[in-house]
Amino acid sequence: MEFRDIEIFLVLAEELHFGRAAERLRVSQARVSQALKKQERRIGAVLFERTSRTVRLTDVGRQLRDDLLPVYTGLHESLERARMAGRGVTGRLRIGMMPFNIVDLHHYWRAFRRRHPRWELQIRPAPYADPFGALRDGDMDVFVAWLPVEEADLTVGPALLTDRRVLAVADHHELAGRDTAPLEAFADFAHATTTGVPGYWEDSYLPFHTPRGRAIERPHLVRGPDELISLISMGDIVQTFPGHVTRYWGMPNIRWLPVPDLATLSYVLVWRGEAENDAIRALADTVRDLGTLVL
Numbered sequence: 001m002e003f004r005d006i007e008i009f010l011v012l013a014e015e016l017h018f019g020r021a022a023e024r025l026r027v028s029q030a031r032v033s034q035a036l037k038k039q040e041r042r043i044g045a046v047l048f049e050r051t052s053r054t055v056r057l058t059d060v061g062r063q064l065r066d067d068l069l070p071v072y073t074g075l076h077e078s079l080e081r082a083r084m085a086g087r088g089v090t091g092r093l094r095i096g097m098m099p100f101n102i103v104d105l106h107h108y109w110r111a112f113r114r115r116h117p118r119w120e121l122q123i124r125p126a127p128y129a130d131p132f133g134a135l136r137d138g139d140m141d142v143f144v145a146w147l148p149v150e151e152a153d154l155t156v157g158p159a160l161l162t163d164r165r166v167l168a169v170a171d172h173h174e175l176a177g178r179d180t181a182p183l184e185a186f187a188d189f190a191h192a193t194t195t196g197v198p199g200y201w202e203d204s205y206l207p208f209h210t211p212r213g214r215a216i217e218r219p220h221l222v223r224g225p226d227e228l229i230s231l232i233s234m235g236d237i238v239q240t241f242p243g244h245v246t247r248y249w250g251m252p253n254i255r256w257l258p259v260p261d262l263a264t265l266s267y268v269l270v271w272r273g274e275a276e277n278d279a280i281r282a283l284a285d286t287v288r289d290l291g292t293l294v295l
Contacts, residue, residue: 006072008035012048013065016055090118093279096126096140098267100225102244104293105144105160112286119279128224130196135272142280146242146265148204155276157269157284161293164243165262169255170235176255181238183207183261187214189238192222192231204265206240211261229254242267244295266292 012021012032022029040047047061057065080092095109101123109121126143127134132151135143142157149156167181175181175189187210193202202208209215220237222228231237233253242265246256269287271280 003075005035005039006068008032009039009047010065010069010072012036012055013057013061016057018055091279092120092122093142093283094122094124094140095283096124096131096134096143098126098131098143098145100245100248101125102248104244104295108160108287108290111290112283115286116279116282119282121283128194128222132198133196135270138275141271141275142283143270144267145270146201146205146267148200149268149270150200151198153273154270155273157271158287159266159268159292160287161295162264162266163295164264165259166241166243166246166256167238167259168229168232168241168245169238169257170233171253171255173235173238173255175238175257178257181257181259183259184210184212184214186210186216186238190220190236191216191218192220192228192237192239193218194222207262242295 008021008025008027008031011025012018015021015024018029018032022032025032036047043060043064045060046058047064049056049058109123112119113121124140126140126145131143131145132154134140135154144160147156147159167175167186169175169181175185186206191206199208206218207216220231222231228239229249229251232239233251240259240262241256243256243258269284
């Protein structure tokens with residue numbers, strides 16, 4: 001079985017949807033179907049049960065997935081290490097960003113790369129759903145997150161920036177004509193939430209209640225920023241953001257209103273205590289040396 005065909009099978013086994021698998025692999029759905037048929041002919045068994053509505057692994061498919069996944073992961077990591085070694089790089093540090101990868105933070109990354117060229121620095125967006133889980137699962141090494149972080153297994157490092165708060169509303173929303181957005185008014189409108197986020201952490205970003213005790217409802221579940229912005233622009237929800245988005249998300253159909261009632265957000269480096277290593281400590285030292293930005 002060719003390496004690419006293994007990758008196609010494993011991605012389809014995860015997505016259980018030909019369209020999403022093809023999009024993620026950046027190939028056509030026909031290429032996914034072709035690779036699957038070739039694998040099934042070679043094995044002599046059906047790997048997926050397909051209907052017009054669902055795609056499910058068969059028992060043989062599940063066994064193959066479980067057998068192939070650690071082999072594929074190990075081979076992929078070995079090839080990556082070889083490629084890195086060829087460039088003189090001995091390790092990689094993956095940083096998950098909950099604020100967007102804004103230009104204001106780039107001087108930290110540039111400074112780290114100048115000081116430590118043997119370590120590759122990768123900046124990637126952190127998932128909206130269960131971002132601490134991605135850190136714990138090893139999908140990222142360091143997480144840039146807002147305070148407070150009260151997780152026993154996670155270490156809170158130095159602060160990179162503090163930022164003011166704004167409310168995003170559609171240009172036709174009834175709040176759009178105001179100069180600021182009072183926190184008390186949040187209870188009059190729908191907001192969004194995501195899954196796998198500790199309650200205290202979500203409350204620090206968007207309180208569950210107004211100063212007078214009225215509930216701030218979150219009826220919409222979102223999985224990423226595109227979905228969130230779509231709901232805002234249609235007027236279905238309003239949503240709080242850190243102030244830096246006003247410089248990087250210039251959209252004519254969305255107004256950004258300061259929220260003076262909300263405290264500023266402080267963003268820090270966070271990592272899994274038991275996974276701390278020289279690269280993580282070097283990044284933390286770089287941030288401490290450069291100091292905290294106030295936006």
